[in-house]
Amino acid sequence: MPKETAIIDIRHLSKSFGDKQVLKDINFYINRGEFITFLGPSGCGKTTLLRMIGGFLNPDEGEIVMDGKNMLDIPPYKRPFNTVFQRYALFPHLDVYDNIAFGLKLNKLPEDEIDAKVRKVLKMVSMSGYEDRDIDSLSGGQQQRVAIARALVNEPKVLLLDEPLSALDAKMRKDMQQELKEMHRKLGITFIFVTHDQEEALALSDTIVVFNDGVIQQIGTPTDIYNEPVNEFVADFIGESNILDGTMIEDRKVSFLGHEFECVDSGFAPNEPVDVVLRPEDLYVMSNLSKAQFTAKVLSCTFKGVFYDIMVSVDGGYELLIQDYSHFEPGSEVGVIIKPQDIQVMHKLCTTNETEAKVIDSNHLEIFGECFECLPLDAKYSTGDQVRVAIDFDKMELQDNQEDGTLCGEVYFIIYKGNHYHLTVRLDSMEHILVDTDDIWDKGDLVGISIKKENIRIIA
Amino acid sequence: MRTFKRSYWALPYLIFMLLFVALPLVMIAVYAFTDSSGAFTLANFTRFFTTAEDLHTFAYSIEISIITTLLCLLLGYPAAWILSNSSLNRSKVTVMLFILPMWINMLIRTLATVALFDFLRLPLGEGALIFGMVYNFLPFMIYPIYNTLNKMDKSLVEAAQDLGASPVKVFTKITLPLSKSGVMSGIMMVSMPTISTFAISELLTLNKVKLLGTTIQENINNGMWNYGAAIALIMLVIIGITTLFSEGERENESGGLL
Missing domain, CATH: 2.40.50.140 (Nucleic acid-binding proteins)
Structure with a gap:
């Protein structure tokens, strides 16, 4: 149950693009005035979630509630949010002043009020004197500041930042981090920040939401997440x-x-x-x-x-x-x-690979859609029966050539366990299988997996 | 040993340009300023500006050109917008379908239009002429606009929405101004050939309506090279001036046909 302090409540949010489910039943809330970061590797669903909050994408299921109102019926231009886009998305046909005044002019504010607001926000991002400059004549860092100013001048209740610092060089990024944190402190509004950079997330956030594979792995303060990761993914990804x-x-x-x-x-x-x-x-x-x-x-x-x-x-x-x-x-x-x-x-998330299998005949099973030879089955099983099988992490062989294995897949995630590697392999059927190996593989390697018949254990 | 300079590679192109671009232009100018015996004269120009019929044809050609261009713009812009909008059009094939008529010879297309009008028992004449013009030149309007819209950063639209712009405001404040260079290219691509075309008017009006192109063609066909050349030169100058104007508008914005 979200607390009184929640400004945005996200309930049962799911989204798929084609066959790929990018967000799976996401539930959490965002506190008023906090600096919250969505952190995860690329493709984990964090940007999709931000775009849904901004209103540029609709979820397949679930709702986004703000102050008791479901936001999904509200088009993006009526939401009290403003976004700093990844590549800034400044309007090339307008100068700095008109870019920043864009939202204010749409709201038909009086000219002198617009002028005062634009100058104030330019001062805040240390860009006074740049009013008449063309967007193209600005450096990356300056464009970044204009983009932030353009979003802040409308005094949104929530500021959405989509990897805003990723296009800057390391030194500039550090400076902007400091300034963002300072702005957040001064303005007191909610910042939702998306990044794949764990250092950035640790340095800036009040709360971090770690995503992987469309699922929230952990929500907590930077120290919680760093000191008490809940699983091996978070531990490996952070620090x-x-x-x-x-x-x-x-x-x-x-x-x-x-x-x-x-x-x-x-x-x-x-x-x-x-x-x-x-x-x-x-x-x-x-x-x-x-x-x-x-x-x-x-x-x-x-x-x-x-x-x-x-x-x-x-x-x-x-x-x-x-x-x-x-x-x-x-x-x-x-x-x-x-x-x-x-x-x-x-x-441990799991200690062995457990899955459904179908009996083909007395010594063959269909597992992950492929036919495997197994030890002679008990007479009580007949063709077509469903059984549960377990295959231990260290009881599989990985093959360089996909054709040499019975199962084909792609190395999706690797964790070094001190004396061996723990691999998550995404099979062609999109299911995951966990494999322990002593050999070095790279993320994205295509592998074949073969399993000896004595290593397929029937558990039910 | 003589060194072979890299600039020599340009020689074939230079010769081509001299023979087929510069020389014809010079020839037009020479013919325009001479009489049939070869003596210098301005009579060809004074004749044009004093012949009421030719001046009328000239004004009428410009009128037809403006109407065609406007109609192409009104039809072409929405088409280009729909084609470039990924939620309305997911396939490059639809774009190809719009461009496809350009692959067929203009004369054949126009003859087909005549046959179509006959089949539908519609009268040939001014209406048919404008229809034929729009039909022939519409792809030249759609393609450059489609190109600029397609290259436009889609996040700009999102940014405008984000700042509170309704779909109508997004279009008038962002999409339209940013596609200006494509629109200018389209206007040039349509208006220039429509002023000088003669085949379409000949076929679709049974020679009842004369355009400036027709006048030039008639004069040259009847051996009046000097007068024909003078009118061609006048047209060239007018097109040149409009091009200069629109170039000034476009500055170095990217986009356009290529």
């Missing part, structure tokens, strides 16, 4: 991290890297398989081995300006990234300590 497979032995005790550690998490089932996130700056490294929880060997040590990126190897074939202010000689033995509060334990 740098070591993500490892672990087992929750009991409350406040977790095992990974072949050792047991004290942690602060509880409420897991005994011996539940979990994902463990360790931020590289939270690992303490020292040359004194006796006080350490475990030892590691330095593989490389790279200076990054303030700190060193140290890659270490741990028994069991694990590699960890550690950030520290001191230099350690590659090849040397070091001790590592992890404090309980720095261990973030997360539920």
Whole structure:
């Protein structure tokens, strides 16, 4: 239930383009006056959602409610929102003044009032004196300021920003971030900001909504999202991290890297398989081995300006990234300590690939639409029966040539788990299958997947 | 050893231009300012400006040209707008269908129009002439406007809506001003050939209506090269002046036919 402070309430929003579902039943609310960021990789649905709030797209299902009113019946030109577009969308046939005055003139405001407002907003974006300039004669940063001024001059209740800084160079981007934050503080209106840049999101937002694949992964403050990611996607996407497979032995005790550690998490089932996130700056490294929880060997040590990126190897074939202010000689033995509060334990989304299968004959099953050989089936199954099968992550072989595998797909997402890679493969049927592998693959690689008959387990 | 300069590559084009562009223009000018014996004279021009019939034809040609251009604009702009609007037209094929008539020879198209009018028992004459002109030159209006509209950044329309512009305001404040260069190209592409065309008027009015092109053709066909050349020169100057005017309007805006 949204709180009193909510300005926009998004309920059960879904949208598909053709076969591809870009937003799947999105539910959340936006607080009045907050700086909220939609963060996610390209194609995650964040821009689609912003365009729906702006009114440029209609959802297939669901509603967008603002102050108790459903916005979907209201055309974009009547919504109390203004947008800063990704490539600014300034009108090339008008000068700076007329671009900014465009909305005010449509509202038939008196000439002197328009003039006062335009000059005030130009001053706010530090562009006084540019009134008569042509849009083409402005630099990217200046166009950006004009675009922001043009949106703000109409005093919207909500300002929508669609990756507004992505076209600027790094230095300019940093400056504009500061200015945006300052403007937000001064104006007190709601900012909805869309970006794929996690640093930008962490630096600017009051609240971050992390999207992936059309689904909200996590909503929280920047510190929440950074320190307590809810799943491996968020942990991997926000900042740098070591993500490892672990087992929750009991409350406040977790095992990974072949050792047991004290942690602060509880409420897991005994011996539940979990994902463990360790931020590289939270690992303490020292040359004194006796006080350490475990030892590691330095593989490389790279200076990054303030700190060193140290890659270490741990028994069991694990590699960890550690950030520290001191230099350690590659090849040397070091001790590592992890404090309980720095261990973030997360539920695994799933521990095996479970799916429906259809019995073809006594030793063949149809899984993901393909025919697989399996161990001889129990006599109680007959052709056409539905069964549930499980295929473990590490019980599949990936093939370079799609033709060599029974299933074909594309590597969609990769997480390094310290000693192996955890791949999400999107099959041609658009279903996802999770595969553990020791080999290096790239996102977008086309792979074939073959499964040995003894690795197909029938569970129901 | 002599070096072969890169500019020599331009030589064939230069010769082509001299033979087929510059020389004919000079010839027209020479014929226009001479009499049949080759002596210099301004009589051809004074004759044109004193012959009531020819002046009338001249004014009438311009009138027909303006009507045709206006009709093409009224029909062509909405067509171009619909073609460039992705929610109304998803296919490039529809655009091709509009351009397709340009692939057929103009004379054949006009003869077909005559046959069509006969079949429908419609009278040939001024109405048929304007119909034929519009039919023949409409693609030249649609295509440049379609091009500019198509190249226009669609987010500008969204930005205008976002700032509170209703669909009508979006059109008058954004789409129309930004497609001006296409409209200017279209007007030039239609109005220039309509002033000088003679085949369409000959076929669709059974030679009852005379345009300036017809006058020039008649004179030259009857061996009166000098007078024909003079009228051609006058037309050339008028077209040249209008082109200069519209060039000034267009500045360096992109768009246009190419």
